[in-house]
Amino acid sequence: MFEKVEGFILKTQDYGETHKIVTMITPTMGKIGAIARGAKKTKSRMAAITQPFIHGTFLIQKGSSLSTLQQGDIISSYRKIREDIYLTAYASYIAELTDKLVDAKRYNPTLFLRLVHTLGAMEEGKDPEILLMIYEWKLYKIAGFAPVMDQCATCGKKDQLVAFSVREGGMQCINCATNHPYAIPISETIYKLLRMFTWLEMDRIGNISIKQENKLLLKQLMEQYYEEHGGYFLKSKRFLDQMNRMGKL
Numbered sequence: 001m002f003e004k005v006e007g008f009i010l011k012t013q014d015y016g017e018t019h020k021i022v023t024m025i026t027p028t029m030g031k032i033g034a035i036a037r038g039a040k041k042t043k044s045r046m047a048a049i050t051q052p053f054i055h056g057t058f059l060i061q062k063g064s065s066l067s068t069l070q071q072g073d074i075i076s077s078y079r080k081i082r083e084d085i086y087l088t089a090y091a092s093y094i095a096e097l098t099d100k101l102v103d104a105k106r107y108n109p110t111l112f113l114r115l116v117h118t119l120g121a122m123e124e125g126k127d128p129e130i131l132l133m134i135y136e137w138k139l140y141k142i143a144g145f146a147p148v149m150d151q152c153a154t155c156g157k158k159d160q161l162v163a164f165s166v167r168e169g170g171m172q173c174i175n176c177a178t179n180h181p182y183a184i185p186i187s188e189t190i191y192k193l194l195r196m197f198t199w200l201e202m203d204r205i206g207n208i209s210i211k212q213e214n215k216l217l218l219k220q221l222m223e224q225y226y227e228e229h230g231g232y233f234l235k236s237k238r239f240l241d242q243m244n245r246m247g248k249l
Contacts, residue, residue, distance in 0.1 A: 002059045009054045010095045027109035034067040081124045089243040090128040092236040100232040101143040117202035137197035143230040166224045
């Protein structure tokens with residue numbers, strides 16, 4: 001029996017000479033893998049709907065391991081992102097990170113909405129670096145390794161939070177920070193931004209402006225934190241870093 005579902009294609013891979021296996025995230029079935037028969041054929045009606053970053057509605061037949069994708073209709077292909085190599089790099093990283101950190105068949109409609117709202121905001125011209133950091137912060141919580149932000153990660157104290165410790169997994173109070181040589185002192189501005197990343201939803205993001213030096217520090221903190229607690233190697237991250245370096249030449 002086929003079921004019509006909304007979904008976003010995170011990645012595809014070839015399967016045999018003419019088929020594809022697509023990995024998509026849906027609000028009702030979680031993350032699933034589905035075979036799209038004949039999708040590699042140029043003239044196939046499946047070719048257009050089985051590309052990465054396609055947001056659409058799909059006719060899916062559930063299977064014990066792989067489902068079958070019968071047909072689909074495109075809601076958004078994120079054309080502006082596809083036509084911009086830098087935005088493509090950000091979207092690729094978002095898709096790969098989501099694929100790595102979300103368990104198969106895990107039901108999370110909020111995550112799905114955050115994903116499509118993030119790419120939609122990129123198409124609207126909002127800062128992709130800021131969008132990525134906010135999305136990442138929320139994905140860490142879903143994956144189970146979000147940093148402690150509202151109290152000291154070591155002693156639980158809720159005031160005088162002056163530093164961030166990657167190793168301890170979050171904020172440090174003034175007393176504990178002195179005992180952890182790797183704790184990074186942060187300003188009140190950085191702390192407020194990290195707190196904002198926690199509660200601000202993707203569909204409510206306006207034109208946020210962050211000073212370049214603060215943006216760099218935030219990126220460094222988040223990269224170090226992911227390396228310590230996330231652990232998955234991401235090919236798209238290397239590509240994104242290369243694109244950013246090229247943009248600064």
